[in-house]
Amino acid sequence: MGSDRTVAVFGAYGHTGRFVVAELRARGFRPVLVGRDPDKLKALAYGTEAHGAGAWGTEDRAAGAYGTEDRAAGAYGTAPDIRTASADDPASLDRALTGAAAVINCAGPFATTAAPVIEAALRAGIPYLDVAAEIEANLDTFAHYAERAHESQALIVPAMAFFGGFGDLLATAAMGDWTAADEVHIAYGLSSWHPTAGTRTAGAVSRERRGAGRRIRYTAGRLEHRDDAPPTLEWPFPEPLGPRTVIGEFTMADVVTVPSHLTVPEVRTYMTTEAARDLSSPDTPAPAAVDERGRSDQTFLVDVVVRSGGAERRAVARGQDIYAVTAPLVVEAAERVLTGRTRAVGVASAGRMFDAPDFLRALSPYISVELFT
Numbered sequence: 001m002g003s004d005r006t007v008a009v010f011g012a013y014g015h016t017g018r019f020v021v022a023e024l025r026a027r028g029f030r031p032v033l034v035g036r037d038p039d040k041l042k043a044l045a046y047g048t049e050a051h052g053a054g055a056w057g058t059e060d061r062a063a064g065a066y067g068t069e070d071r072a073a074g075a076y077g078t079a080p081d082i083r084t085a086s087a088d089d090p091a092s093l094d095r096a097l098t099g100a101a102a103v104i105n106c107a108g109p110f111a112t113t114a115a116p117v118i119e120a121a122l123r124a125g126i127p128y129l130d131v132a133a134e135i136e137a138n139l140d141t142f143a144h145y146a147e148r149a150h151e152s153q154a155l156i157v158p159a160m161a162f163f164g165g166f167g168d169l170l171a172t173a174a175m176g177d178w179t180a181a182d183e184v185h186i187a188y189g190l191s192s193w194h195p196t197a198g199t200r201t202a203g204a205v206s207r208e209r210r211g212a213g214r215r216i217r218y219t220a221g222r223l224e225h226r227d228d229a230p231p232t233l234e235w236p237f238p239e240p241l242g243p244r245t246v247i248g249e250f251t252m253a254d255v256v257t258v259p260s261h262l263t264v265p266e267v268r269t270y271m272t273t274e275a276a277r278d279l280s281s282p283d284t285p286a287p288a289a290v291d292e293r294g295r296s297d298q299t300f301l302v303d304v305v306v307r308s309g310g311a312e313r314r315a316v317a318r319g320q321d322i323y324a325v326t327a328p329l330v331v332e333a334a335e336r337v338l339t340g341r342t343r344a345v346g347v348a349s350a351g352r353m354f355d356a357p358d359f360l361r362a363l364s365p366y367i368s369v370e371l372f373t
Contacts, residue, residue, distance in 0.1 A: 011107025019327035045080035093120035110137035131161035150346030164253030172351030180263035190275035218255035257349035
């Protein structure tokens with residue numbers, strides 16, 4: 001293991017990866033930029049295309065398409081660390097992780113990349129985190145690595161992203177002192193959803209794995225596949241969103257993360273119909289930056305309701321850009337892992353690995369959260 005401030009980012013030049021690299025820099029970490037394409041890695045490190053300023057420094061310090069090492073180093077005193085690696089080349093992954101204290105996998109589809117990067121992290125003896133939203137890929141991580149990682153005291157945190165990790169943190173915080181609940185409902189109120197190319201590819205992989213036209217839901221304490229259409233209903237979002245039509249059983253990675261550690265037989269997720277239409281339309285463009293941080297104008301409200309008997313508890317979160325907000329989520333997780341602020345070993349979701357209320361408070365510069373317990 002190397003410096004505890006050096007974190008490898010696999011898929012660094014992808015849409016979410018660039019946000020993660022920038023967040024690591026902002027917190028004083030030294031990211032190692034890892035990916036298959038050396039030209040894209042150089043463009044990220046030295047150029048101006050990565051959300052406005054390159055990964056290494058501000059717009060004033062950026063130096064054209066590739067720039068120079070000295071200028072890219074800026075006030076941090078060191079040049080970018082660029083390493084080419086591919087998920088199908090274990091030796092290249094081993095080289096990429098040399099000297100890193102942890103690795104964050106941002107390269108989908110995770111059905112293809114998660115296992116090879118986890119294996120490399122285990123060989124290197126460092127923690128692994130990813131931002132996978134793919135239900136099947138996250139199931140694979142728990143199924144294939146839970147026992148092995150626990151025996152070796154390794155730390156593996158899958159789905160440390162908006163879908164999967166964030167909902168799990170909110171549900172865990174809303175549970176409070178309850179040891180079990182009857183139902184967890186997670187309703188996503190997105191103003192729009194302009195999917196990235198990676199989101200579209202990951203979705204296609206998941207659909208192929210589960211079979212054309214099939215969907216998943218979590219009920220009676222297990223996952224089940226269904227061939228019927230999901231229900232449409234109205235969800236009473238808090239203001240300013242208010243009641244909205246949603247797709248019921250619009251199943252996301254929360255059905256893997258939440259029941260992985262909470263005793264709850266019913267986990268349902270919902271999506272506003274406008275966002276669902278955006279996602280399904282092949283004509284919806286990719287997200288476009290509207291501010292200096294590279295965020296899109298998408299806003300979100302996540303409403304989590306936990307019920308036990310006749311009692312109800314709730315968590316409500318508001319913010320901007322589901323891709324951008326994944327960066328502080330996974331980087332906060334990495335920082336806690338590297339500073340020993342964890343509650344589990346092996347494969348664990350965000351709500352199991354971390355103190356959920358404290359974690360959510362740490363996100364206050366990026367997300368507003370209200371707990372009604």
